[in-house]
Amino acid sequence: MNDFLSLAKQRQSDRAFDPDRSVEPEKIERILQAACIAPSACNAQPWHFIVVDNPELKNQIADATSNRLLGINHFTKQAPLHIIIVEEKANLSSGFGTWAKNKHFPHLDIGIAAAHLVLAAEDEGLGSCIIGWFDENKIRQLLNIPSGKRILLDIVIGYSTQNDRSKKRKKTDEVISYNGY
């Protein structure tokens, strides 16, 4: 990659993948490294990453993300790789911050780690989509995730077969201001 801004612009939510092309283990490892190195409030690292690449299991996970009624996420079955992010208990100081400031720091932390993950995937020539809507209980059961633990995101990764598209974003003066709101 040339520079970070180009990488960030290039990365898009991909919803079509080559189902016959799996992701190389060394790429998976570098992507996970990038996620684990992410900063977090009080360095709590309140996350656990479950790599799902078993063909049968990843199809079952994909089924748990799609919803016939809403007609969403059917594409997830094309992807050879899912990385599930489970929220773990934060450390004492981060937990104190969450309580004192009424801000759920683990959600912010996992957002940061997810960004690292998909940007690392992009840099490896892979497409990705961050999925937040799924049947949490079904995934919990499929992956033996202890009850009580929240499953925040499923990141779908593979070789994209989707064309690049231009991004739609709010106008700059709507979201940026200087020295005041």
Place this chain on the structure above:
Amino acid sequence: MNDFLSLAKQRQSDRAFDPDRSVEPEKIERILQAACIAPSACNAQPWHFIVVDNPELKNQIADATSNRLLGINHFTKQAPLHIIIVEEKANLSSGFGTWAKNKHFPHLDIGIAAAHLVLAAEDEGLGSCIIGWFDENKIRQLLNIPSGKRILLDIVIGYSTQNDRSKKRKKTDEVISYNGY
């Protein structure tokens, strides 16, 4: 930068800055572009970025982040630039997801945008620190942020005077597993 993983490894939370060296406007603009291009649930973009570079005002913001009792964040006054992230109301579909899945998507979204922001800063040769602990009401007052809007993060940016240090992270097998928890 050579590759994303190197950039992610290189970036650290910097807590010492050259107070006499301001950040070039074109760098600020590229950093904001990288933040605005971040993905978000249902493309809600539930954020507003306030750039604070006015010398007097940024010192007042810095005061609102430091806490004498806890002895934290005194370094923030050295930084020439603060970018405050205010949470905006998400769109209908993201709001529905937050309600239906009991997951606060705007926190995840703002985590992703914050990651873009600090990684872009790193790529510009700048240091940064993500601050979540501050006197929210004081900052709201200083920047005329409407009451009711939450101020999630203050990202402190400047030319770092801190040495690189190695990162402490949990062991890999503690946070990563394959095809099951």
